Amino acid sequence: MNELSKHMPELPPAALTSDQSLWKISAWSGEFVDRQAEHEYLHKHSQLIARQLLTALAIWAILMLLFAIPDYHALGPTPAFWESLAMRGVTCLLIGVLALLVARSPIRATEARWITMLELIAISLFMGVYQLRPEIVAWIVTLTLIMLISLFIFLPNRVPAVLGVALYMAVATVVAVHLVSPRSPGEMAALSLLLLVPIGIGWAAALRTQILQRKQYALWRQAQQANEALSREMDERARLQEALVKQATTDPLTGLNNRRQYETLFATELARAQRKGNALALCIIDLDHFKQVNDTWGHSAGDQVLRDVAQLCRDNFRAVDILGRLGGEEFVVLLPDTDLPTAAHIARRFIETLAATPIALGAEDIRITATAGVVQRDPDEEQLESLVQRADKALYEGKRAGRNRVITV
Numbered sequence: 515m516n517e518l519s520k521h522m523p524e525l526p527p528a529a530l531t532s533d534q535s536l537w538k539i540s541a542w543s544g545e546f547v548d549r550q551a552e553h554e555y556l557h558k559h560s561q562l563i564a565r566q567l568l569t570a571l572a573i574w575a576i577l578m579l580l581f582a583i584p585d586y587h588a589l590g591p592t593p594a595f596w597e598s599l600a601m602r603g604v605t606c607l608l609i610g611v612l613a614l615l616v617a618r619s620p621i622r623a624t625e626a627r628w629i630t631m632l633e634l635i636a637i638s639l640f641m642g643v644y645q646l647r648p649e650i651v652a653w654i655v656t657l658t659l660i661m662l663i664s665l666f667i668f669l670p671n672r673v674p675a676v677l678g679v680a681l682y683m684a685v686a687t688v689v690a691v692h693l694v695s696p697r698s699p700g701e702m703a704a705l706s707l708l709l710l711v712p713i714g715i716g717w718a719a720a721l722r723t724q725i726l727q728r729k730q731y732a733l734w735r736q737a738q739q740a741n742e743a744l745s746r747e748m749d750e751r752a753r754l755q756e757a758l759v760k761q762a763t764t765d766p767l768t769g770l771n772n773r774r775q776y777e778t779l780f781a782t783e784l785a786r787a788q789r790k791g792n793a794l795a796l797c798i799i800d801l802d803h804f805k806q807v808n809d810t811w812g813h814s815a816g817d818q819v820l821r822d823v824a825q826l827c828r829d830n831f832r833a834v835d836i837l838g839r840l841g842g843e844e845f846v847v848l849l850p851d852t853d854l855p856t857a858a859h860i861a862r863r864f865i866e867t868l869a870a871t872p873i874a875l876g877a878e879d880i881r882i883t884a885t886a887g888v889v890q891r892d893p894d895e896e897q898l899e900s901l902v903q904r905a906d907k908a909l910y911e912g913k914r915a916g917r918n919r920v921i922t923v
């Protein structure tokens with residue numbers, strides 16, 4: 515474990531796992547128990563469900579119209595035929611209206627009430643066929659059995675709603691058969707049982723499909739949520755790492771390099787200066803009578819002055835110059851590729867700029883001066899400390915000589 519990772523908070527395991535209860539599926543409806551999860555699922559699949567519904571509606575309408583042909587053969591142009599044709603026409607019209615609604619707004623395909631309403635009306639109308647053609651009751655019952663299975667398998671709707679519609683159809687069929695051609699109680703019981711079989715099969719098949727689809731969706735969403743949590747954790751870790759690196763390398767008050775980082779940067783510049791044989795200069799800047807600022811304006815005002823001076827350093831030194839705060843009211847500047855006269859000139863220019871720059875403390879402006887000690891690295895000088903000590907010596911000479919000046923050695 516490296517130094518930084520020791521400061522990292524441990525990941526809460528829950529962040530990487532999603533809430534299992536959210537994806538619980540009801541064993542009888544085949545839907546997510548959580549309403550929000552179910553809504554999300556339906557919304558996500560509304561386009562697909564709408565396409566399936568439109569296809570089923572189109573086939574339903576075509577079959578309704580096609581069966582008018584055998585009706586005509588059997589009934590001829592009689593009132594019974596026109597009645598049956600009217601039933602078919604009304605059903606097709608309603609199918610067309612629903613198809614139009616779904617095409618305009620696919621989300622309607624997921625709302626059980628529309629298709630359920632259509633199914634109930636169409637079944638009620640269809641029951642009239644028993645009256646019109648009592649001679650083929652057996653055929654119509656067979657057709658009803660096929661329609662019952664189709665309700666579950668081909669017309670997308672919510673399973674509990676389809677179950678309700680199918681039971682209505684079964685009861686209506688039994689009643690219609692009883693009215694048209696009364697049978698013995700045993701035969702009626704057998705017919706009821708016959709109608710319940712496809713309902714049971716259809717319900718089981720629809721339930722299985724719905725549960726499997728939702729399980730698949732839940733797995734996909736859980737994986738997606740885990741990925742999102744992981745990516746959030748990674749962002750947080752990266753942010754923390756950045757904050758820790760900043761904390762470890764900068765002075766919190768001014769944002770300048772701290773002593774530790776300064777030593778690292780100095781080593782790099784030293785190596786470059788040695789490799790290229792270039793000059794390297796160092797300048798220590800110490801604010802004059804800073805204690806008085808603290809005593810007069812308070813410690814936080816003193817902090818503000820230190821921050822403003824740091825900003826002034828950033829604004830006035832070159833981008834290649836390395837700025838730092840070694841502690842207290844003492845700033846340090848490393849000037850790569852710079853000899854002593856040039857460094858002294860740069861330091862002087864800064865000292866003059868500082869003296870001429872008003873620093874706002876509340877409603878008042880104050881002026882502050884600084885003294886600087888400047889040195890150039892000797893060819894065999896390899897320690898930052900050595901340069902700092904020599905610059906400090908020059909600095910104190912400047913303080914003794916009256917401050918607000920630059921002294922070189």
Ligand SMILES: Nc1nc2c(ncn2[C@@H]2O[C@H](COP(=O)(O)OP(=O)(O)OP(=O)(O)O)[C@@H](O)[C@H]2O)c(=O)[nH]1
Pocket residue numbers: 767800801802803804805806808812813814815816817820841842843913917
């Ligand atoms: N506000 C604030 N004050 C600090 C900070 N670090 C050091 N000081 C203060 O800086 C002052 C430095 O005082 P001295 O060493 O006497 O130096 P000076 O008053 O600037 O006098 P000369 O350097 O001789 O001109 C002390 O009062 C310290 O408390 C800091 O981070 N914030």
